[in-house]
Amino acid sequence: MKKSFSLLALLLLAFFLGLLAPQAAFAGVDDNCRSSSFPSSPVVLGNAKSSVAVGSAIPGSDTFNSYVINCPSNWSDLPVALGTSCTGSPNWSLMPAGSVLNKTAYPGVYTTTGMPAGIGYELLDDAGTPLPLDSAGRHDMGVRIQTDLQTVPVHLRLVKIADSIADASFTLQLRLGCADNEWANKSTNGSTIKFKVTTKTMTQTCNMLVSDLQVPLPLVNTTNFTGVGSAAGGKPSVLEFQCDANANAQVNFTDATEPGNAGDTLKLLGGSSATGVGVRLTIDGNPVMLSPNEAFHSGGTEVPLQNTTAASAVEQIPFSAEYVQTGPSVTPGTVQARSLVNISYN
Numbered sequence: 001m002k003k004s005f006s007l008l009a010l011l012l013l014a015f016f017l018g019l020l021a022p023q024a025a026f027a028g029v030d031d032n033c034r035s036s037s038f039p040s041s042p043v044v045l046g047n048a049k050s051s052v053a054v055g056s057a058i059p060g061s062d063t064f065n066s067y068v069i070n071c072p073s074n075w076s077d078l079p080v081a082l083g084t085s086c087t088g089s090p091n092w093s094l095m096p097a098g099s100v101l102n103k104t105a106y107p108g109v110y111t112t113t114g115m116p117a118g119i120g121y122e123l124l125d126d127a128g129t130p131l132p133l134d135s136a137g138r139h140d141m142g143v144r145i146q147t148d149l150q151t152v153p154v155h156l157r158l159v160k161i162a163d164s165i166a167d168a169s170f171t172l173q174l175r176l177g178c179a180d181n182e183w184a185n186k187s188t189n190g191s192t193i194k195f196k197v198t199t200k201t202m203t204q205t206c207n208m209l210v211s212d213l214q215v216p217l218p219l220v221n222t223t224n225f226t227g228v229g230s231a232a233g234g235k236p237s238v239l240e241f242q243c244d245a246n247a248n249a250q251v252n253f254t255d256a257t258e259p260g261n262a263g264d265t266l267k268l269l270g271g272s273s274a275t276g277v278g279v280r281l282t283i284d285g286n287p288v289m290l291s292p293n294e295a296f297h298s299g300g301t302e303v304p305l306q307n308t309t310a311a312s313a314v315e316q317i318p319f320s321a322e323y324v325q326t327g328p329s330v331t332p333g334t335v336q337a338r339s340l341v342n343i344s345y346n
Helices: 002-020
Strands: 043-049 063-071 091-096 119-124 139-144 148-160 168-178 192-202 206-208 231-243 248-255 277-283 303-306 313-325 339-345
Touching: 043 148, 043 339, 063 192, 091 148, 139 148, 148 168, 148 192, 231 303, 303 313
Parallel strands: 043 192
Antiparallel strands: 063 148, 091 139, 091 168, 119 148, 168 192, 206 231, 231 313, 248 303, 248 339, 277 313
């Protein structure tokens, strides 16, 4: 009993001392937002194929990153930052790091100092819509600044803006913050994202003959599923590619709904009404492991795509799509899922 009483007395004493402490005692409290996601140097690889139309995305260059930020509850800028200090927007923004962002002839596509001729970049939201510059020259990321933890997804893509693109390596630097008032990780320099970009001009390439292939799956009963991981309703199909002579490439697959998905089951699109089920791709009867964020050599299934002849030819990758149970029970409804098909050249 005596020990408990002494502890209570100490706690009460600390409480009253806190009440009596002058305001100056808190002057040294760090109220900056912080993020362990920094320093950040994402790698961006682009295959600048001669066949890619000007104004189109450079294949393989889509890069997905997420930045987790923690703003403390004593963040002194909070009442202002949520109002006027972000120049009309209370959201996190990406802005130039020591240079000016320049518009191009293509809406939503920009260049900056150090980027080679013929290449631009665009930032996109979760729906794949380009994020233009606002009146202050920043990309509004659409994520509201708040206290505690928050996540800002960043999807960057390279775009071909001229007929000719040379092989190049460069760094695209942007900073994540709110105007010049608050930064994602304590300071201006501490909040810089350095995109390490390498583009390679490809002359021997492969292009999908049907760029938006749709595979209608058959109707099945929920009783066809026997537990998590069980499959039903398989439907065979084939991907066809027009490949230049002696083209040497490889293909992987990424979940368009959840790009970081490293499993073997595609998540359902938002319009789906069924629950407890997903869609799985198989090749030669084996589940296709998805490649997170379109990256190669990251554990996903990679399929060779080669034309060993001296003339252009159509190469095929047969596959199947099937329903797979993902939850303890399956409820009937519509099912839609989407996979990105990525090509990398050897």
